[in-house]
Amino acid sequence: MSESVSRIPETRKAQRTRARLVEATEAEISESGFFTAERVAARAGTSVATFYSHLPTKDAALTAAFGGVMDALVAVVDEHLSVERLLDRGLEVVSKDFVAACLDFFTARSLVFRCALARMPEHRPLREVYRAHESDAFSRYTRFVELGQAAGKIGSGDPETLARTLLVLSQGLNNPLALGLVDGDPLGEQLARLVLVLLAPKIGERG
Secondary structure (H helix, E strand, O other), X not given: OOOOOOOOOOOHHHHHHHHHHHHHHHHHHHXXXXXXXXXXXXXXXXXXXXXXXXXXXXXXXXXXHHHHHHHHHHHHHHHHOOHHHHHHHOHHHHHHHHHHHHHXXXXXHHHHHHHHHHHHHHOXXXXXXXXXXXXXXXXXXXXXXXXXXXXXXXXXXXXXXXXXXXXXXXXXOOOOOOOOOOOOOHHHHHHHHXXXXXXXXXXXXXX
């Protein structure tokens, strides 16, 4: 049996219990950088036996928690990088808000990423979760660039190259030097400026 498959029927109650355990796993890692079945079960208000019924191994629990975190990261991209938002607020504000949202996101979940990345070389399901979400985010970046270019709000250039660059820049925001910045820190402003410079139309392209 695959470690990701529950050992009990997937009733609605079972789904809710599993969701609580996954959320509790993420919370434990976010607070301390590690987790145990005992602490997760206590936080979720259930037993250790129930933990292992839903999440047969600690790797399964970590993979599920990391998948939830990556889902949330893709949701950040969806919220902040839309052509509607770009047309309404302009590229400078969108760049600033996107960087600020990513920094807040990574600050809250940096230990989950650290734990998952440390285990990833030995655990293929974690790699698969990461690659699938990275591909998902990349498609969203590409679409944002393409629509922004069509609207004249993003500079010309190969959309996939711009999207790849934006993806690398956003991943780099998960850096200890950038986590927990206070409002007005010049580093945050400079990071937002990098996104703006990358995407802004060049002088000859501006209407």
